Amino acid sequence: PKLDPFTTLLDLKLGTFDPERGPVQVRTQEDLRGFFQADPPRPDELVYRVMPVPVPTENSEIQCSTTVLEPGTVGDEYYMTKGHFHAVRDRSEIYIGLAGEGCLVLATEDGRHRVEPIREGMVNYVPGGWAHRSVNVGDEPLVFFAAYVGDAGHDYATIERDGFPVLVCRGDDGPVVTDNPHYRP
Ligand code: PA5
Ligand code: NI
Numbered sequence: 523p524k525l526d527p528f529t530t531l532l533d534l535k536l537g538t539f540d541p542e543r544g545p546v547q548v549r550t551q552e553d554l555r556g557f558f559q560a561d562p563p564r565p566d567e568l569v570y571r572v573m574p575v576p577v578p579t580e581n582s583e584i585q586c587s588t589t590v591l592e593p594g595t596v597g598d599e600y601y602m603t604k605g606h607f608h609a610v611r612d613r614s615e616i617y618i619g620l621a622g623e624g625c626l627v628l629a630t631e632d633g634r635h636r637v638e639p640i641r642e643g644m645v646n647y648v649p650g651g652w653a654h655r656s657v658n659v660g661d662e663p664l665v666f667f668a669a670y671v672g673d674a675g676h677d678y679a680t681i682e683r684d685g686f687p688v689l690v691c692r693g694d695d696g697p698v699v700t701d702n703p704h705y706r707p
Contacts, residue, residue: 525583530575534620537573537588537665544576549604551596556682557604559689559704560597568592569601581613583672591624591656591664598691605655605686607631609675612650618667619644623660625690625697628652631680633706635687637699640666653681657690659697 530539549570551562570591577583594601605627608615617626617640624640630651638646640656648654648670658664684706688699 525577532588532667535665537590537620537663537667539573539575539588542573544574547572547574554596554602554604557602557685558596558599560599562596567594569594570603577672579673579675581610581671581673584669585672585674586667586669588620588665588667589656591622591658593622593658593661593663595692598689600657600659600690600692600697602627602657602690603655604678605653605681607653607677607680608650608670609677610671610673613671613674614650615648615654615668615670615674617646617648617656619646620665620667622658622662622664624664624666625657625659625699627655627657627686627688627690629686633687637688637690640664653686655681655686657697659690 530543551567552565572587572589574587592601619640619642626638626640626646629635685702685704687705689702691698
């Protein structure tokens with residue numbers, strides 16, 4: 523065997539691991555410039571953190587992490603992750619909702635899209651070939667656990683260039699999903 527077994531304790535409300543297994547990845551409004559339609563009004567403000575349980579990036583392993591996505595907006599758009607295709611396109615992923623209220627926006631390279639709910643206890647299956655982005659549509663942090671095939675990798679550049687087919691925006695009566703006017707300009 524290549525690895526020894528290990529155990530870490532996941533706080534199901536906060537999404538933190540004790541002990542931490544790897545460096546926490548922090549994303550601010552500035553890091554998401556070009557992903558939101560509007561320029562970031564408060565560039566230093568925290569949007570999300572990813573807490574990893576890193577293992578070798580091989581398809582014999584299973585990567586997992588938690589994401590804590592803060593509540594907030596840039597322009598009309600709710601705080602969201604950058605979103606990505608897996609670099610190895612057919613690699614799949616599972617999300618488990620732990621806290622908060624969110625949407626999982628998914629899209630294929632041929633332009634199909636889906637919007638699924640993320641809530642405590644929900645399991646979302648992300649099949650290979652579907653880009654995925656989570657969006658916090660509530661007033662509390664959105665927390666979820668993700669597990670995926672070890673060699674999947676992340677392709678952010680395609681999303682940065684093309685966007686997703688739809689945007690999730692704050693409306694008068696809650697979240698509204700609208701067509702993205704800048705999708706694949
Ligand atoms: O593996 C995943 O899809 C998640 O753990 C995401 O990486 C995490 O939610 C952060 O989103 P992104 O990688 O799009 O910045
Ligand atoms: Ni992923």
